[in-house]
Amino acid sequence: MAGAIIENMSTKKLCIVGGALLAFQVVAFLVGGLIAPSPTSAVPYVSIKCIDVRKNHHKTKWLMPWGPNQCEKIKDFDEAVSRQIEANDIVFAVHIPLPPNEMSPWFQFMLFILQLDVAFKMHNVIQDNAEITLDVSLAYRDDMSSEWKEMAHAIETRKLKCAFHSPKTPESEGRYYDCDLLPFMEIGSVAHKFYLINIRLPVNERKKINLGIGEIKDIRLVGIHQNGGFTKVWFAMKTFLTPSILIIMIWYWRRIKMMTRAPVLLEKVIFALGISMTFINIPVEWFSIGFDWTWMLLFGDIRQGIFYAMLLSFWIIFCGEHMMDQNERNRLSGYWKQVGPIAVGSFCLFIFDMCERGVQLKNPFYSIWTTDVGTELAMAFIIVAGICLCLYFLFLCFMVFQVFRNISGKQSSLPAMSKARRLHYEGLIFRFKFLMLITLACAAMTVIFFIVSQVTEGHWKWGDLTIQANSAFFTGIYGMWNLYVFALMFLYAPSHKNYGEDQSNGDLGVNSGEELQLTTTITHVDGPTEVYKLARKEAQE
Amino acid sequence: MSSRTSLRLAALCMLLLPPACAYFGLTGKEALTHFPLLGPSTNPAQGKVHLKQCDLLKLSRKQKRLCRREPGLAETLRDAIRLGIMECQYQFRNERWNCSLEGRTSLLKRGFKETAFLYAASSAALTHSLARACSAGRMERCTCDDSPDLENRKAWQWGVCGDNLKYSTKFLKNFLGQKKIGKDLRAKVDIHNTNVGIKAVKNGLKTTCKCHGVSGSCAVRTCWKQLSPFHETGKLLKLRYDDAIKVFSATNDAVGHSELVGPQKHGHSSKNPTSPRPTDLVYVEDSPSFCRPSKYSLGTAGRTCSREANCDSMCCGRGYNTQSQMVTFSCHCQVQWCCYVECQQCMQEEVVYSCKQ
Numbered sequence: 001m002a003g004a005i006i007e008n009m010s011t012k013k014l015c016i017v018g019g020a021l022l023a024f025q026v027v028a029f030l031v032g033g034l035i036a037p038s039p040t041s042a043v044p045y046v047s048i049k050c051i052d053v054r055k056n057h058h059k060t061k062w063l064m065p066w067g068p069n070q071c072e073k074i075k076d077f078d079e080a081v082s083r084q085i086e087a088n089d090i091v092f093a094v095h096i097p098l099p100p101n102e103m104s105p106w107f108q109f110m111l112f113i114l115q116l117d118v119a120f121k122m123h124n125v126i127q128d129n130a131e132i133t134l135d136v137s138l139a140y141r142d143d144m145s146s147e148w149k150e151m152a153h154a155i156e157t158r159k160l161k162c163a164f165h166s167p168k169t170p171e172s173e174g175r176y177y178d179c180d181l182l183p184f185m186e187i188g189s190v191a192h193k194f195y196l197i198n199i200r201l202p203v204n205e206r207k208k209i210n211l212g213i214g215e216i217k218d219i220r221l222v223g224i225h226q227n228g229g230f231t232k233v234w235f236a237m238k239t240f241l242t243p244s245i246l247i248i249m250i251w252y253w254r255r256i257k258m259m260t261r262a263p264v265l266l267e268k269v270i271f272a273l274g275i276s277m278t279f280i281n282i283p284v285e286w287f288s289i290g291f292d293w294t295w296m297l298l299f300g301d302i303r304q305g306i307f308y309a310m311l312l313s314f315w316i317i318f319c320g321e322h323m324m325d326q327n328e329r330n331r332l333s334g335y336w337k338q339v340g341p342i343a344v345g346s347f348c349l350f351i352f353d354m355c356e357r358g359v360q361l362k363n364p365f366y367s368i369w370t371t372d373v374g375t376e377l378a379m380a381f382i383i384v385a386g387i388c389l390c391l392y393f394l395f396l397c398f399m400v401f402q403v404f405r406n407i408s409g410k411q412s413s414l415p416a417m418s419k420a421r422r423l424h425y426e427g428l429i430f431r432f433k434f435l436m437l438i439t440l441a442c443a444a445m446t447v448i449f450f451i452v453s454q455v456t457e458g459h460w461k462w463g464d465l466t467i468q469a470n471s472a473f474f475t476g477i478y479g480m481w482n483l484y485v486f487a488l489m490f491l492y493a494p495s496h497k498n499y500g501e502d503q504s505n506g507d508l509g510v511n512s513g514e515e516l517q518l519t520t521t522i523t524h525v526d527g528p529t530e531v532y533k534l535a536r537k538e539a540q541e
Numbered sequence: 542m543s544s545r546t547s548l549r550l551a552a553l554c555m556l557l558l559p560p561a562c563a564y565f566g567l568t569g570k571e572a573l574t575h576f577p578l579l580g581p582s583t584n585p586a587q588g589k590v591h592l593k594q595c596d597l598l599k600l601s602r603k604q605k606r607l608c609r610r611e612p613g614l615a616e617t618l619r620d621a622i623r624l625g626i627m628e629c630q631y632q633f634r635n636e637r638w639n640c641s642l643e644g645r646t647s648l649l650k651r652g653f654k655e656t657a658f659l660y661a662a663s664s665a666a667l668t669h670s671l672a673r674a675c676s677a678g679r680m681e682r683c684t685c686d687d688s689p690d691l692e693n694r695k696a697w698q699w700g701v702c703g704d705n706l707k708y709s710t711k712f713l714k715n716f717l718g719q720k721k722i723g724k725d726l727r728a729k730v731d732i733h734n735t736n737v738g739i740k741a742v743k744n745g746l747k748t749t750c751k752c753h754g755v756s757g758s759c760a761v762r763t764c765w766k767q768l769s770p771f772h773e774t775g776k777l778l779k780l781r782y783d784d785a786i787k788v789f790s791a792t793n794d795a796v797g798h799s800e801l802v803g804p805q806k807h808g809h810s811s812k813n814p815t816s817p818r819p820t821d822l823v824y825v826e827d828s829p830s831f832c833r834p835s836k837y838s839l840g841t842a843g844r845t846c847s848r849e850a851n852c853d854s855m856c857c858g859r860g861y862n863t864q865s866q867m868v869t870f871s872c873h874c875q876v877q878w879c880c881y882v883e884c885q886q887c888m889q890e891e892v893v894y895s896c897k898q
Contacts, residue, residue: 037699037700037701038700039761039763040761040763041700041702041763042751042763042764042765044676044705044765044767045676045677045678046673046676046677047677048677048678065677065678066677066678066679077879077880080879080880081880081882084880085880086880086881087877087878087879087880087881090879090880095678097697098675098676098678098683098684099678099680099681099683100681100682100693100694101685101693101694101697102694104698106698111751111753113751117770121876123871123872123874123876123882123884124874124876124878124882174772175770175772176770176772181749181751201878201879203877203878203881210877210878211877213878214878215876215878215879216878216879220676222749222751222765224751224753224763227699227700227701228698228699228700229698229699229700229701230700300755301755301756304755305755349756352756353755353756356756356757450760454759454762457764458764
């Protein structure tokens with residue numbers, strides 16, 4: 001990769017490009033901060049305790065917590081005791097969403113968290129390693145009057161991790177345990193308007209099911225979904241970004257094809273990065289508005305994973321190709337040591353994601369974290385991926401260090417070199433330093449905004465103006481990496497000025513005049529005009 | 542709990558009473574009357590049951606209007622009263638004043654520390670119950686309220702609806718009629734204490750987060766605020782009761798209207814008296830001892846106490862009777878999470894202390 005646009009661009013033009021990119025960056029932040037609402041909403045639900053009055057439980061009948069045809073309710077379990085209702089006849093019902101609202105495909109996904117209110121009783125304490133068995137079923141319907149249709153049914157166990165902070169004396173009876181959140185359900189599309197969850201806690205003395213789980217007072221759920229407004233802004237952004245990246249990608253590839261030589265590895269990698277970015281950008285999510293595609297969540301994960309893997313590989317290869325030692329690389333196999341960990345790590349995360357979100361396509365109540373084996377397996381995958389990532393960063397840091405060492409070595413010997421070689425090395429050094437700078441800036445921005453969004457609460461207020469920090473973070477960072485890829489393809493595309501079109505250009509007077517201006521960007525050592533003139537002579541010879 | 546019968550009680554508030562009468566719950570000026578039992582299987586959706594329930598509750602005209610507008614409100618109000626009473630009696634089980642409902646009317650006419658607690662506990666219970674009723678789907682105008690129907694739907698889909706607690710605070714302030722603040726000191730104290738109750742619920746909110754980014758990473762994280770159990774709110778208010786501040790009215794010359802003013806802090810040389818913090822319970826009169834039967838309480842005679850902890854103070858120095866008795870209690874229980882308890886009866890000798898006449 002010789003003679004990229006960035007080397008031959010005047011400072012002025014570079015500043016204009018930089019300014020334009022910066023303006024787009026600011027717009028990306030503002031779109032999220034001012035137009036979009038917060039990315040997600042959490043809605044608390046308290047289940048209603050219904051009595052299943054039918055004698056046989058074989059037929060599925062849906063119990064509604066409110067509205068017409070609501071179930072027979074009990075207020076608390078004291079009432080159940082006095083009416084001699086058995087535990088097996090109690091159904092916890094939750095209707096999603098809460099009364100006047102309805103769900104919308106714009107919500108993209110729903111995930112639910114289970115919280116148990118367990119009261120302390122002297123003779124009914126939560127035993128160690130207690131497990132709760134839930135018989136859960138999920139139904140949907142699209143208008144208030146039609147029948148419920150079953151969507152999923154499963155018998156799930158969850159570990160109860162509860163702590164009691166008061167002394168365990170009769171005085172503290174009735175106080176609640178502090179229980180960990182339990183993952184409950186995850187659905188990758190919201191295609192229906194109304195959902196209904198019925199939960200039973202069947203007791204079986206013989207099989208020791210649901211014994212020693214304490215005195216359950218209430219079951220609460222928290223439903224999390226993406227906000228419709230955020231989805232719309234996000235889609236709009238994707239729809240705008242896709243053609244932008246696509247166009248620059250096509251332009252870039254044409255530039256490479258126009259050259260007489262075959263494309264080098266680095267050029268191919270940049271192109272691949274463009275493809276993976278486009279892959280993320282393509283707004284296939286528009287289909288989720290019309291179709292019930294529950295795999296969208298998984299697909300989104302995979303797309304992001306591919307992009308991250310591509311980005312990490314690109315950094316390694318970029319460093320390698322600017323190493324300036326005499327090793328000829330230019331082959332992917334030359335980087336197996338560095339790219340290997342990326343492949344292994346992404347593969348681990350892919351398997352993990354398939355085990356979690358993949359299985360959830362079949363059973364939305366599934367969670368890998370609920371069983372011991374599952375937890376160990378999941379942890380194993382994550383740890384391996386973590387090790388791979390560390391390994392990768394060690395390699396990367398080492399390579400960056402090597403490059404800098406070579407740069408300082410080369411810089412001292414630059415004046416002694418022939419002009420053409422000097423020019424070549426100066427180009428390499430400039431390209432490398434420039435990329436280092438913007439990469440570090442982008443990474444730092446990402447990390448800083450990530451930390452800020454984790455630490456602060458979701459939005460800031462200035463008078464009447466509310467800035468949604470979390471949305472701004474998402475749109476801003478997403479826009480930033482898009483601009484990064486865009487800038488990369490634009491600035492690192494092969495230049496016409498240097499090798500290719502120069503020779504065919506007859507009008508020398510204009511050309512050299514232009515060059516005099518163009519080459520001011522590489523002013524490391526001495527008069528650039530001289531360098532270029534000499535270089536051209538040598539090239540022509 | 543001794544107040545099994547008091548579980549279904551309602552406040553009576555007549556229009557003839559002073560402006561602050563528009564309170565509700567434990568702080569209704571009239572005696573809590575036995576609430577007519579409505580069967581547990583009452584179905585609010587069937588016809589106009591909730592309207593009947595609203596009529597049965599003794600409410601001001603405005604409150605009745607609000608109650609009729611919202612089908613689930615009547616039931617929620619009853620829940621709130623029950624919650625407030627239970628917690629008040631639990632928190633004061635070891636005090637001379639045990640939050641008994643006898644004498645409550647007289648108590649509310651004064652400005653004692655106990656009155657302050659009643660106001661705070663009442664509004665806290667209302668706030669808590671309202672927010673909970675919203676989550677249970679019992680109320681219809683919870684988060685995206687105050688706008689026409691279509692707008693509501695749009696707000697919900699776009700994702701700009703507020704949370705339940707914000708709604709319940711706002712609703713409560715309207716329900717208790719806080720807009721027109723009375724001029725007199727008592728009304729101000731009552732409003733202040735009511736707001737302390739609302740704040741106590743807000744202070745008890747716990748922020749909980751869930752990560753759900755790529756592969757469950759924290760790249761995307763959603764947080765929400767969660768009501769803490771009402772026991773904790775009660776405990777907090779009890780602490781506030783113990784540190785309640787006596788206030789008096791002072792006219793602020795600069796602004797021209799009177800405001801609540803606390804006592805001078807020791808070592809604080811500033812001449813301007815400090816106004817109480819919004820989290821402090823305030824009172825205007827020193828409490829009676831509650832030792833002997835009075836119009837405020839039945840006195841402490843006959844109350845059981847624990848010898849190590851509080852017999853001396855509870856019995857007001859009159860001494861206590863020691864009685865040894867065999868007590869049966871449940872033991873070796875076989876229990877399920879709900880509704881099934883099978884216990885053996887065990888006997889144990891227990892010493893019971895009770896205050897002398």
